Amino acid sequence: MKAILILALLAALACLAGLALGAVPMSPRAIVAALLSPDAPGAAIVRDLRAPRVVLAFVVGGSLGVSGAALQALVRNPLADPYLLGISGGAGLAAVVAIALGFGGAWGVPAAAFLGGLGAIALVYRLSAVAGRRLDPHILVLAGVVVSAFTGALISAVLTLSPAEQLRNAFLWLLGGFTSASWSTVMVFAVYAVLPLLLLLGSARALDLLSLGEEPAQSLGLDALRARRVVYLSTSLLTAASVAVCGVVGFVGLVAPHALRGLLGPLHRRLLPAVFLASGAFLVLADAAARTAARPIELPVGVVTALVGVPLFAVLLRRTLR
Amino acid sequence: MNLSARGATVRYPGAAAEALADADLTLAAGELVAVVGPNGGGKTTLVRALLNLAPLARGSVTLNGRPIQDWRRGELARHAALVPQREDTPFSWRVSELVGFGRYARRGPLEAMGADDTAAVERALTRCDVAEFRERRIETLSGGEWQRVRIARALAQEPRLLVLDEPTASLDLGHEMELFELVRRLVADGLAALVVTHDLNLAARYADRMLLLDGGRIAASGPPEAVMQAELLSRVFRWPVAVMPLVGGPPQVLALRPGQDRPRYS
Numbered sequence: 001m002k003a004i005l006i007l008a009l010l011a012a013l014a015c016l017a018g019l020a021l022g023a024v025p026m027s028p029r030a031i032v033a034a035l036l037s038p039d040a041p042g043a044a045i046v047r048d049l050r051a052p053r054v055v056l057a058f059v060v061g062g063s064l065g066v067s068g069a070a071l072q073a074l075v076r077n078p079l080a081d082p083y084l085l086g087i088s089g090g091a092g093l094a095a096v097v098a099i100a101l102g103f104g105g106a107w108g109v110p111a112a113a114f115l116g117g118l119g120a121i122a123l124v125y126r127l128s129a130v131a132g133r134r135l136d137p138h139i140l141v142l143a144g145v146v147v148s149a150f151t152g153a154l155i156s157a158v159l160t161l162s163p164a165e166q167l168r169n170a171f172l173w174l175l176g177g178f179t180s181a182s183w184s185t186v187m188v189f190a191v192y193a194v195l196p197l198l199l200l201l202g203s204a205r206a207l208d209l210l211s212l213g214e215e216p217a218q219s220l221g222l223d224a225l226r227a228r229r230v231v232y233l234s235t236s237l238l239t240a241a242s243v244a245v246c247g248v249v250g251f252v253g254l255v256a257p258h259a260l261r262g263l264l265g266p267l268h269r270r271l272l273p274a275v276f277l278a279s280g281a282f283l284v285l286a287d288a289a290a291r292t293a294a295r296p297i298e299l300p301v302g303v304v305t306a307l308v309g310v311p312l313f314a315v316l317l318r319r320t321l322r
Numbered sequence: 323m324n325l326s327a328r329g330a331t332v333r334y335p336g337a338a339a340e341a342l343a344d345a346d347l348t349l350a351a352g353e354l355v356a357v358v359g360p361n362g363g364g365k366t367t368l369v370r371a372l373l374n375l376a377p378l379a380r381g382s383v384t385l386n387g388r389p390i391q392d393w394r395r396g397e398l399a400r401h402a403a404l405v406p407q408r409e410d411t412p413f414s415w416r417v418s419e420l421v422g423f424g425r426y427a428r429r430g431p432l433e434a435m436g437a438d439d440t441a442a443v444e445r446a447l448t449r450c451d452v453a454e455f456r457e458r459r460i461e462t463l464s465g466g467e468w469q470r471v472r473i474a475r476a477l478a479q480e481p482r483l484l485v486l487d488e489p490t491a492s493l494d495l496g497h498e499m500e501l502f503e504l505v506r507r508l509v510a511d512g513l514a515a516l517v518v519t520h521d522l523n524l525a526a527r528y529a530d531r532m533l534l535l536d537g538g539r540i541a542a543s544g545p546p547e548a549v550m551q552a553e554l555l556s557r558v559f560r561w562p563v564a565v566m567p568l569v570g571g572p573p574q575v576l577a578l579r580p581g582q583d584r585p586r587y588s
Contacts (some may be wrong), residue, residue: 078412108381202432221400223396266419
């Protein structure tokens with residue numbers, strides 16, 4: 001409980017930093033004034049540009065973090081992440097196809113991305129079944145990387161074949177980031193994300209058991225097949241919704257679950273809410289860094305998360321292979 | 323508690339032969355049955371068939387007269403507990419948390435541990451002599467401690483039937499004996515137990531009945547004296563053995579070195 005309060009405080013500070021940083025730096029006092037009154041100086045920047053951006057980054061970060069933690073229990077591997085398992089790539093490919101075909105509305109892209117994400121995870125499972133070791137965590141990650149490479153190649157093909165106007169749209173979207181965040185994107189995301197988030201939080205105890213393996217989980221009384229299905233669908237939906245609003249951002253699902261398991265222990269009832277707060281704060285800060293590091297040019301936020309995530313992946317890889 | 327298998331047959335998808343064929347078994351409260359046999363003989367498959375972890379191709383398994391596939395997982399977990407042969411988890415659980423998972427089937431999905439859950443976990447920890455490890459992380463346990471913790475988790479389920487799949491595979495002599503003594507005490511208290519083991523001699527000393535599986539089929543079953551036959555065991559294990567009685571106790575088996583050992587009894 002104390003840990004959650006501390007994390008909530010840190011998350012609030014991260015959001016404040018997200019509101020303060022940007023082309024026009026603002027003091028915390030000015031931000032509070034702007035939030036309280038629409039007539040305060042800079043109110044438009046804070047209320048219409050930065051606030052939806054920070055909120056979107058926070059909920060997307062939280063969703064990717066919770067997805068990562070859930071997938072790690074599901075495939076019993078701390079290296080799992082929606083990006084590394086190929087779900088993000090599949091969602092990205094389907095979204096690019098939707099945009100190229102002109103179906104790329106605010107609601108259509110997430111739906112396409114969801115189908116793509118599900119297709120990708122099915123393919124990852126197919127591939128690791130070919131290896132005859134469906135549940136081998138390392139084979140699964142390998143299959144995820146292969147599927148990511150495959151979807152990457154197909155994305156290039158779709159982009160090459162697209163007419164100029166669609167190409168530009170798809171390309172801008174692919175670069176990722178929260179540049180075009182608005183309150184309506186926050187809305188779209190919330191509609192897609194609330195149910196799967198609740199389902200995953202409600203699956204906390206099932207995730208504890210799933211991490212022990214199928215047979216122990218079943219003999220302890222878990223309907224493992226059903227629990228798995230819930231986790232697959234929920235994480236695919238969350239990942240798809242995230243990819244739809246901000247492109248492919250990797251490694252968010254890796255950082256916070258790893259750090260917090262060390263601090264709070266692996267019980268998912270405690271872990272998942274903490275991961276949501278910490279991953280949200282992480283992506284808000286990563287976005288703030290992406291906005292300010294190379295001003296006036298804005299870096300894609302995925303660059304920042306990769307710079308943090310890849311070294312951490314190396315550390316984790318060493319630990320799991322030992 | 324009454325577990326019964328009639329002609330239970332399991333064929334894994336894509337496999338040429340049946341992993342378990344026409345197995346019959348009954349097990350009641352207060353009984354300890356040991357399942358023995360060579361590697362790949364179908365012992366683990368029998369365990370899976372009995373607990374509805376592998377689908378039956380033919381035959382039937384019933385628990386308290388009801389077909390096993392009609393039991394919901396949660397319901398089954400309140401009656402029967404399994405300590406699987408192998409299990410590994412990537413996370414660093416505390417012993418108390420892991421044993422607490424035994425209470426999963428007795429709580430609602432969002433319900434916290436109640437007083438009776440905590441009491442059951444404590445009883446199980448004490449029973450298996452791991453209460454002092456309560457706060458330890460599982461990766462710091464030795465092989466024997468880890469097995470005892472997993473049995474404690476099974477006991478926290480407060481089952482009527484306990485199934486142990488090669489529980490002593492990685493245990494030294496002392497821990498192995500401790501474990502069988504523990505199971506025997508639990509059976510004396512009214513539990514039914516099925517233990518898969520490679521140790522024929524301990525099986526003969528502790529079990530009420532033995533079941534010898536070979537190539538997925540039951541080669542022999544009955545009291546230890548009926549199964550511990552030199553000719554039978556030599557044939558099933560494809561190795562010459564001698565069987566001799568322990569003084570005042572059940573028969574014990576000794577594997578022979580061809581051309582070296584000359585057993586006095588056979």
